[in-house]
Amino acid sequence: MGSSPKFKPDGKTVLITGGTGSFGKTMVKHLLSRGYEEIRIFSRDECKQEEMRVQMSEPRLKFYIGDIRNRESVDAAMEGVDLVFHAAALKQVPSCEFFPMEAVATNIIGSNNVLESAVKAKVECVVCLGTDKAVYPVNTMGMTKAVMEKVAQSVARRLDDHETRVCSVRYGNVMCSRGSVIPLFVRQIREGNPLTLTDPEMTRFMLPLRDSVSLVEFAFENAQQGDVFIKKAAACSLMTLAQAMLQLFESNSEIKSIGERHGEKMHEALASVAEIRRSEDMGDFLRIPMDDRDLNYSNFFTKGQKSDTKLQDYSSDSTEQLSVQQMKDLLLSLPEIQADLRQDGLLV
Numbered sequence: 354m355g356s357s358p359k360f361k362p363d364g365k366t367v368l369i370t371g372g373t374g375s376f377g378k379t380m381v382k383h384l385l386s387r388g389y390e391e392i393r394i395f396s397r398d399e400c401k402q403e404e405m406r407v408q409m410s411e412p413r414l415k416f417y418i419g420d421i422r423n424r425e426s427v428d429a430a431m432e433g434v435d436l437v438f439h440a441a442a443l444k445q446v447p448s449c450e451f452f453p454m455e456a457v458a459t460n461i462i463g464s465n466n467v468l469e470s471a472v473k474a475k476v477e478c479v480v481c482l483g484t485d486k487a488v489y490p491v492n493t494m495g496m497t498k499a500v501m502e503k504v505a506q507s508v509a510r511r512l513d514d515h516e517t518r519v520c521s522v523r524y525g526n527v528m529c530s531r532g533s534v535i536p537l538f539v540r541q542i543r544e545g546n547p548l549t550l551t552d553p554e555m556t557r558f559m560l561p562l563r564d565s566v567s568l569v570e571f572a573f574e575n576a577q578q579g580d581v582f583i584k585k586a587a588a589c590s591l592m593t594l595a596q597a598m599l600q601l602f603e604s605n606s607e608i609k610s611i612g613e614r615h616g617e618k619m620h621e622a623l624a625s626v627a628e629i630r631r632s633e634d635m636g637d638f639l640r641i642p643m644d645d646r647d648l649n650y651s652n653f654f655t656k657g658q659k660s661d662t663k664l665q666d667y668s669s670d671s672t673e674q675l676s677v678q679q680m681k682d683l684l685l686s687l688p689e690i691q692a693d694l695r696q697d698g699l700l701v
């Protein structure tokens with residue numbers, strides 16, 4: 354399989370499922386600046402679409418109400434599309450624990466709808482957005498996202514290179530995304546309440562929104578059938594994050610331990626050791642090719658597997674750990690935090 358040609362945006366139509374979220378909005382701005390002809394936002398919530406329509410006021414943006422659980426609504430938005438970024442998902446860990454079948458319906462069956470619809474419409478490339486929680490998954494969100502990757506690869510396996518290219522990306526915690534811990538800490542600091550820490554030793558890969566966009570872009574420009582891409586990333590402990598936030602916002606709020614929530618892990622992994630073994634180092638990114646053997650394992654048996662005992666999982670406690678100062682610098686580089694600090698008179 355040769356590498357794919359670089360994608361030319363002129364005259365191309367992109368569909369973003371779940372397009373009104375943090376990723377969708379950032380991706381849309383980026384795609385507009387790159388000169389795409391049409392960007393379709395597909396999502397369930399008409400209010401969020403209306404907000405985005407007014408805020409962006411951009412004729413190249415088209416809005417489609419629908420639900421990825423409903424194949425017909427996906428098909429209607431897919432006609433004439435060249436590129437799909439599949440971001441629609443149920444992604445809150447605790448809520449997926451309480452409503453696992455809802456996660457199955459959206460993250461697995463809905464993803465399959467998007468993939469099958471894209472193949473039928475002869476889309477050039479589909480990138481499925483995944484998570485580190487899909488590696489050695491312990492919670493429903495991670496498990497259903499892991500199955501989404503498997504579904505994507507099962508579709509990829511039956512396609513030739515000149516048909517729709519199907520790939521996935523995994524990323525860690527997107528900093529400042531809606532409902533995540535950083536905006537929660539900002540609110541707690543502003544209200545003078547203690548910062549609620551689940552476990553100070555817990556670690557997470559911390560990824561600015563801009564990096565999630567560059568990872569997706571790298572994936573569709575470089576993907577071969579069934580690939581999974583990750584971006585190399587640093588991580589930090591929750592205590593480091595909390596201290597960095599308190600220092601940046603010049604706050605004396607206390608730190609209160611609240612214990613792990615349902616389905617949480619102490620540390621996350623972006624790739625397992627088995628995946629690292631067959632991965633390709635592409636600078637800032639790792640490409641993990643799919644296992645493209647068929648079910649006739651005996652044909653492959655004599656080849657065996659090479660093993661390297663020095664390799665290990667790519668995990669949030671074994672990667673580079675950010676210090677409090679490094680975390681402050683990273684936070685300060687985020688437009689969301691800059692806006693918060695400005696609002697609080699801490700940044701001019």
Ligand SMILES: O=c1ccn([C@@H]2O[C@H](COP(=O)(O)OP(=O)(O)O[C@H]3O[C@H](CO)[C@H](O)[C@H](O)[C@H]3O)[C@@H](O)[C@H]2O)c(=O)[nH]1
Nearest residue numbers: 444445446484485486525526533534549550551552555591
């Ligand atoms: O009050 C809180 C809430 C969270 N945390 C901790 O902060 C870290 C981040 O928590 P988030 O809720 O921000 O994120 P999660 O790790 O639970 O999951 C998030 O990251 C995932 C990727 O790994 C997905 O993107 C998912 O949608 C998103 O919710 C976790 O270690 C969590 O234990 C606290 O310390 N206190």
